[in-house]
Amino acid sequence: MVTIAFYNLENLFDTIDDPTTLDDDFTPKGEKRWTNNRYKKKVFKLTKTISEIGTHNTKEPPVLIGIAEVENENVVKDLVTNSNLERINYDYVHYDSPDERGIDTGLIYNKDYFTVLHSEPIHVHIINTNGDVDNTRDILYVHGKLNGEEVHVFVNHWPSKREGKITTDYKRIEAAKVLINFMAKIEEKNPNPNYIVMGDFNDSPKSDSIQTLMDTNKFYNPSEHLLTFEKGSASYKRKWSLFDQIIISHSFLNYEKGTHSFLEANIFDEHFLTEFDGKFKGTPFRTYVGRKYVGGYSDHFPVFIQLKYNE
Template structure:
């Protein structure tokens, strides 16, 4: 495959519960660790291959390997290692920290070491004043070097809206933590925010990111996609653009090494449901505990840069 050397891409993908396979139950009625029905090594390996296939489809479509590839809903170091052992990802490295999530569901950043250098990395954990840690995914912050510039890449997977949005306060607090961390970095450093925000681009909860004390201007190219009805996931009958990649104004400047040109929800036909009534939706792996064998309940998202 010939790659286009005139552009780069950032990608993010919520892979939907890449959980380690369950041990065979002693009794058929025994609960599983994953909470899924019949989640065995064969299905786990199929899921890994599907993640690689998605990355291959993105690279073939765009003509370039992702420089940065954020992932969400992976269960710890073992799952991440298994991803990196797939032939497609052999050239990639990863940054990952175990999070405070009780199921061990984490985010990670895969990167091309031929293009970027890791300068530092940390996890941002939400704690109460008493020091108690909230049971939720951490924010990953990675400082990268590229063409004599520094990028601050953040990968997030904010708490879901389940149970009448009992997690609203957690999401709100994490947005504030994220905005505060951005404000602590030098105004001269670029910022990339990628992840599953569990809210749409027009949600007022995101305002602290755009109106922060750092002086940085953050723009969200996925706002226009959402306005035009281009969605990355669905809940009941509603389309949502929860998966987003936001960028600092550096990526709009002509003298910066990378200039933003496009944002896309990568809804390739192979990633869509085979059910005619749901043809515009992602082909998910599970519906509740029922195995469907699809890729994920989210489409990947990408930004294209020259």
């Protein structure tokens, strides 16, 4: 059994000012007073979390972890070399995105179980209604072998709803179309590929953008069943959402020898990741609330699926 996870790390910036991006807030003299001590504490907490996702069943940390909101390769390297993870044979895939804040996606993988065959960033070209280019995050594509079986992994962080849901819907729908078009090229060579599509989609399982993917009839979304009035991966104004999802191709619903089969999906919302008291009790214990540093983990819970290898 293997665990595959996704975790939005909530602004994992280093403390160095990058003059080419809007990262000034996350520097020692910036608005957030982002110091090296605070950075190291956050890395330690995030890696502790990663090391425990799914271990209730497997007794082992995840084999694949998609991550979002990482500033650069250095912070990803700091994750896999942290004392909480250094015993695991982790490596990573990361590319810089054109996002104006400088945040990217990445994939951490255990080399004992997963081999990278190819990787590349997929650019999501979006034109705003005013005609300007929206420099959003690339989709990370990694083609590899999981326990010898070929899989195609996509790590996403789709455009946000900051400017309003209705006015930004088209951006996330466009991201879905970019993904579908890229998959069409894969299917020219392989008519039945194994897809793992994970990320912070900034949309719910029933949204138009996710349904654009689902309408291809290629996918099963186990995340659909995880969102309730009392449970989700993130909370805004005390209302749960499930923007963080892992979607898989129907090929994972088989039981053939030498393949992986879907077992379960869940949200990793252990007590230590939550606000312990107050009006936000039970919601993600985040690093900042507005400008105030509170020293938590992330404003998102990780999500995960577990697959069984059929011998």
